[in-house]
Amino acid sequence: MAKQYMDMNTLKFLLHNVHDLQSVLEQEYFSEHDKDGMNIFLDSIKDFSDKELFPYFQEVDEQAAYYKDGKIIVHPQVEVMMRKGGEMGLLASSFKYEDGGLQIPSMVSTAGGYILDAANNHLGGYIGLTSGAAELIAHFGDDGLKEKYLPKMLDGTWGGTMCLTEPQAGSSLSDITTSATPTEDGFYKISGQKIFISGGDHEYSDNFIHLLIGRIDGAPEGTKGISLFVVPKNRPNEDGTFTPNDVITAGDFQKLGQRGYCTTHLVFGEKEDCRGYLVGEANKGLKYMFLMMNGARIAVGRGAASIAMAAYQASLEYANERPQGRRLNSEGKKDANQKPSLIIEHADVRRMLLLQKVVAEGSLSLALLTSRYLDLSRTHSDENERDRYHLLLELLTPIVKTYPSEMGAVSVSNGVQILGGYGFTMDFVLQQYYRDIRIFTLYEGTTGIQSLDLLGRKIPMQRGKAVELLAMEVMQSIQRAMKFDELKPYANQLGAKLQDIQKVLGHLSKYAKAGDYERYTADANLFMEYFSNIVMAWIWLDMAEEAKSSLVKGDKTYTEEFYESKVHAMKFFFKYELSKTTYLSEVLMNEESLTIKNEEKKVFV
């Protein structure tokens, strides 16, 4: 087991120095908080994670959740997570005071969630999803629902879930069939099956509050006929007792990774006695879900970023301790009489570690930046600014969901490689990170879905307004970086890439204008890789510029080596990663159409 799972210095440097949490705290809505208070909150989460989460990380995997006699058995640490998490305010922290929350910025709850996930990504979801379900009630539910459910959810007594997926409808929510029949008593009778329900049932909560989407009888076809319901596992009675609500736990999916985080199969209304309570208005369920989606997708990206970081720490530790091989001398030979080098001295190991570092730290920075946009889109005093931040958030949401998940998996695989054969054994933790992170490109909309969202919706949104706003942000970073000779060449490179984006979009939009939307989006995944890579170059230039400024100012918050290492990592990103956009641009501009189905040509013979 590795000793470290994350780096608080980098987290705080990003939070305060690069992404200026202070400017968010200055908004009226956050007026009761200050920097010190936020740091204390994060330090307490780190302390909790050190003691209650990280030590159980391999155990929750080995003692995976499983189904037995209608129940899901999970690791006892799930109870600690829910109870102590509730006490510490981890569930309620980002809620409004009036809903029983602490009104802390999303930037800080992202940072907190990041620490929890880095320590143990199997456990954080139990409170994360409960909090997410409660958020839907808080935003769209009536006072009755809020009073009945929020307090017990936010103190960790009851679990919460999101029930979207059905066996026949995965990514395609328009095809869900779970039905809701109105009754004269105001509630709906729910009937249907939901799969892949994370944290859907276990022995450490005596109730589960499912936020479920279904169709009210006679509702329109497709996404326009989907409504959102609160469906408790047990109906709370006035006297504190429960009436079972006909929600059956039918199974627990056994998985490649995150095996301590149960993934249930739930059956609603088999005895026709399952009651659902409409949230907000009928047929607006998907809209409500989508209003919460930015936050949910940031949380997924944050989770992947945290695993990438924990894996980086584990590989780094190994590379610093393992002797193996020798550096080449000036004749290109190794001297067998010499003591073996530590593997961190080999260029190729350093390359892999640097890749892990730029992906892990860059992904964290992106998650904090999008959280900042989320905060400012909700709380900025100026409406125009709120709109601007909202557009930026909309544009970056599919990217913060995707980049850490896709490149995180690649970086963890490099982490496995650094350990050689040991990396493949259960004696070392890398294989667990490798399995765990593989779900993130599938959670909350697959990479394919995110890429369609980016190219098909977010880029054309308001005639390209969001891209324009982003380009302005990037230009400002470039200008700041141009002040430093050392950063100039990189700033110029990024500027050239900004122009290349226009060329690529100009090329692709020809298809959209001609009505060939299938062609327009056929390579959406490659566009995602291309665009997000350039976004990450911006993220790294900003980080390097802040580090360089601190060096020049003689800021002693962190060591000179710390600042220098950020500049070095930026250079690595530009040389080894940003360069990929050269080929991606080439592919995106290539006119040859090879992936669209053509009835006359069989491709898979």
Next chain:
Amino acid sequence: MAKQYMDMNTLKFLLHNVHDLQSVLEQEYFSEHDKDGMNIFLDSIKDFSDKELFPYFQEVDEQAAYYKDGKIIVHPQVEVMMRKGGEMGLLASSFKYEDGGLQIPSMVSTAGGYILDAANNHLGGYIGLTSGAAELIAHFGDDGLKEKYLPKMLDGTWGGTMCLTEPQAGSSLSDITTSATPTEDGFYKISGQKIFISGGDHEYSDNFIHLLIGRIDGAPEGTKGISLFVVPKNRPNEDGTFTPNDVITAGDFQKLGQRGYCTTHLVFGEKEDCRGYLVGEANKGLKYMFLMMNGARIAVGRGAASIAMAAYQASLEYANERPQGRRLNSEGKKDANQKPSLIIEHADVRRMLLLQKVVAEGSLSLALLTSRYLDLSRTHSDENERDRYHLLLELLTPIVKTYPSEMGAVSVSNGVQILGGYGFTMDFVLQQYYRDIRIFTLYEGTTGIQSLDLLGRKIPMQRGKAVELLAMEVMQSIQRAMKFDELKPYANQLGAKLQDIQKVLGHLSKYAKAGDYERYTADANLFMEYFSNIVMAWIWLDMAEEAKSSLVKGDKTYTEEFYESKVHAMKFFFKYELSKTTYLSEVLMNEESLTIKNEEKKVFV
């Protein structure tokens, strides 16, 4: 469980049409074989795999090998593999008649091993390693060793292993410490520990013959003091009984994948009664190992290729059966009233499937080509031709080990993605392929080691002779392809890439000439990715050219659709994969040095 795990048509098309097995069979050494005989042999392997291997594929994973009371417990199908494999001649097939073999070409044993591995990659290794160990005895052992060990190894009664790795010395064989003390009776007393010994012990063989490397007392330091020994688990007596040889099984590594294939920890000579028998001459052990290395590395690439293929078949089957979502209409919308499409109709799913296809089929083609070179380097009547094929083989060996392993893992991950959330569950087989294939970049020299071998040894070998010979082969393919208008643009692209290689090598060799070997090899992994990608473009152009010729000739061996699909796949490779070499070339020519250790600069802070 998927229904198919490989495609016999593609295998036979590659074997006979693209790589012209006939021209190998025409060598004197293979004179007793013909095409029909070879096909019958392969069909019998397919039949055996259908019945005895593929049906147990998920079971061998679920009932993983484990250590108990000094023994390793494996799945009972291991016995079937050894016994029936022996009967069918799977172990002996490539051996000389005089050693009890069938003298079949390496091309055919590669094809056969491919079928076995595609059906069940956990089981093939038990016979593969036994055969490999026996090969060392056959080539370098004296008649006494041959008579004593070969017959029982080749009929599957005894297992064989390669004992190289030690806990303190992974990739760095120069640091092994297992000792061999000469005795007056001719044998050596062996003492030491070996780890990661595949197939090192189990209940279905009553003896294991370990081919072990160690140092004779007083031997020179480093790789020049390594000798090769036969170390049986039990010493066979004249009367057919055994004397235990003080080889203790100390454990079985639990692993991410290939869990049915045991990976043991062996202790030799704890009671000072472990006898080893020198193979060939003292201090030449590593040389002998390396003489067998080309074949061993082809086998690893073949294994990875087979998993990539099996995963492709499983994803393809799912994509052909799973309805989900709808194609976009001319307004860029989906019509919810329409029946959902099969996911194979979505461009992005087709892109992922095509990636799987080009990696899986291309890797197989590369494994067959290198096997062809191996055959001709051994059996061609003309010595110059033997030398030429040997150089080509030397150059392509690190590539056939690496490309299928690295890109195979990427392609399997795409396969997981095609299944969406189901891909992450144990209910579908993709997660198993994802875990299994992860070892291949570590087996038999990691990607880092292979890349150093390619750039540091194979490229400069005989002043670049091997690259020259390869370029001539590629030029011939280009000329053949130029006859077809449809293939011309691709042939031209490949020609340009050949020239680019010269530019890149010219740039890198400046460092070598200046004595800066660390710099020369610092980006060896990227050079591997770059060079192997271009090799694969050649592999695909050749395949497309053969398919196109068959179409033009009206050859009805396979359907027109089959041939067309190969041409289509080639185009896909050029557009989506070969294009990566643009950026890789850019990185390799970039002067910035960021990964070499500099004492004055801390990078990992």
